[in-house]
Amino acid sequence: xxxxxxLNTRANGLWDGGNQPLGASxxxxxxxxxxxxxALTFSGFLTAYGLMRFKYxxxxxVADEVFTHFPFVSGEFPLLYVALMTFILxxxxxxxxxxxxxxxxxxxxxxxxxxxxxxxxxxxFLGSQAWEWYHFIVGDKGAYELNNGTxxxxxxxEEGRLSLTQLIHPEQTGHGHGHHPEYTTEEVMSAFQANxxxxxxxxxxxxxxxxxxxxxxxxxxMDGGQVVQGANMTRNEYGRPLFANFFFFITGFHGFHVxxxxxxxxxxxxxxxxxxxxxxxxxxxVEKVGLYWHFVDLVWxxxxxxxxxx
Amino acid sequence: MAHTHSDNNVRTxxxxxxxxxxxxxxxxxxxxxxxxxxxxxxIIGMHLLNWTFIILTLVKAYYIVMYFMxxxxxxxxxxxxxxxxxxxxxxxxxxxxxxxxxxxxxxxM
Numbered sequence: 001x002x003x004x005x006x007l008n009t010r011a012n013g014l015w016d017g018g019n020q021p022l023g024a025s026x027x028x029x030x031x032x033x034x035x036x037x038x039a040l041t042f043s044g045f046l047t048a049y050g051l052m053r054f055k056y057x058x059x060x061x062v063a064d065e066v067f068t069h070f071p072f073v074s075g076e077f078p079l080l081y082v083a084l085m086t087f088i089l090x091x092x093x094x095x096x097x098x099x100x101x102x103x104x105x106x107x108x109x110x111x112x113x114x115x116x117x118x119x120x121x122x123x124x125f126l127g128s129q130a131w132e133w134y135h136f137i138v139g140d141k142g143a144y145e146l147n148n149g150t151x152x153x154x155x156x157x158e159e160g161r162l163s164l165t166q167l168i169h170p171e172q173t174g175h176g177h178g179h180h181p182e183y184t185t186e187e188v189m190s191a192f193q194a195n196x197x198x199x200x201x202x203x204x205x206x207x208x209x210x211x212x213x214x215x216x217x218x219x220x221x222m223d224g225g226q227v228v229q230g231a232n233m234t235r236n237e238y239g240r241p242l243f244a245n246f247f248f249f250i251t252g253f254h255g256f257h258v259x260x261x262x263x264x265x266x267x268x269x270x271x272x273x274x275x276x277x278x279x280x281x282x283x284x285x286v287e288k289v290g291l292y293w294h295f296v297d298l299v300w301x302x303x304x305x306x307x308x309x310x
Numbered sequence: 311m312a313h314t315h316s317d318n319n320v321r322t323x324x325x326x327x328x329x330x331x332x333x334x335x336x337x338x339x340x341x342x343x344x345x346x347x348x349x350x351x352x353i354i355g356m357h358l359l360n361w362t363f364i365i366l367t368l369v370k371a372y373y374i375v376m377y378f379m380x381x382x383x384x385x386x387x388x389x390x391x392x393x394x395x396x397x398x399x400x401x402x403x404x405x406x407x408x409x410x411x412x413x414x415x416x417x418x419m
Binding site: 021022023024029032036039040043044047048050052053054055056057063064078079080083086087090091093094096097098100287290291294295297298301305308309310 | 320
């Protein structure tokens with residue numbers, strides 16, 4: 001019992017107050033504790049996604065069939081855009097570490113340089129994610145929702161998966177990017193009925209025979225169904241509604257963390273420019289926001305794996 | 311905390327970056343190609359390709375936490391405070407939900 005200990009004197013034991021038992025300052029320790037709680041939150045989200053995804057393993061949309069787009073370029077580039085986004089975020093993590101390192105050495109101009117690059121990288125990632133959402137919502141090839149709620153793709157033996165444009169206008173070659181005309185149910189149904197070779201496929205990696213629906217069954221199920229183009233709050237053209245729900249929810253939460261991280265980085269950047277940390281004598285604030293930024297990168301690594309790869 | 315080996319720090323940072331870049335590239339390539347032999351080989355109910363993705367992701371996570379978040383150079387008890395609860399709680403949560411998801415799938419069939 002250190003009855004004589006005051007706030008200014010160091011007590012004897014590690015846990016008696018007045019020192020740093022875990023070797024980190026209060027602010028840094030609290031940031032770590034927040035990151036652990038946030039990590040558990042995201043683990044909850046991702047495992048909920050895993051539960052749903054593995055409840056329907058054969059009919060869950062295949063990521064490299066859904067995410068095949070690249071801005072300004074037409075054609076199919078499965079997973080390349082999201083690989084670029086991962087690279088951008090990892091790059092911004094590297095610039096962040098370099099900023100922290102420069103802070104340790106009290107090199108203000110270098111901190112400004114590397115932290116500035118980190119902020120820019122963060123904004124680029126946000127813009128990329130926004131484009132990804134836009135493209136997901138606008139849709140790509142289009143699909144049809146049968147009267148029992150199942151979303152199916154159109155399929156021809158020569159070309160494989162057909163977009164709605166290819167179905168209704170088979171004479172048009174090439175997939176026009178930038179305009180997505182809205183097709184009516186009648187147009188789609190009559191085009192399907194007209195060509196005997198066309199079949200219908202449920203999305204997913206299940207065995208081909210299991211995921212194909214016979215023509216006669218398809219024709220009966222199509223009656224009372226509707227065209228699905230793009231994604232909204234109720235249905236999406238990629239597969240079951242849960243897929244789009246989780247996509248928006250998880251990437252949205254992650255994107256929100258990136259957004260808040262960029263804002264915080266920007267504030268600290270302005271403080272660095274103003275010399276706040278030079279006067280303070282240390283750049284620990286840069287280190288603390290660096291921890292948050294690396295956490296955001298870490299979550300993305302897991303989201304990328306569980307959403308796009310597995 | 312003064313670092314006496316300051317240039318070594320920068321070198322380490324770039325080394326870790328290249329490691330992350332290579333691992334990510336391998337993951338993306340595997341994700342696009344999806345080699346058949348990996349899809350057919352199952353270990354405890356999940357095929358080898360998925361195991362590869364998860365293990366590579368854990369490798370990336372290790373390097374980000376240890377080097378970028380500087381945890382490798384922190385005091386030992388802080389390392390334990392951060393890693394031990396995460397290493398217990400997160401895999402346990404994953405185990406419960408993935409096994410249950412699989413069970414529900416089996417029941418629904």
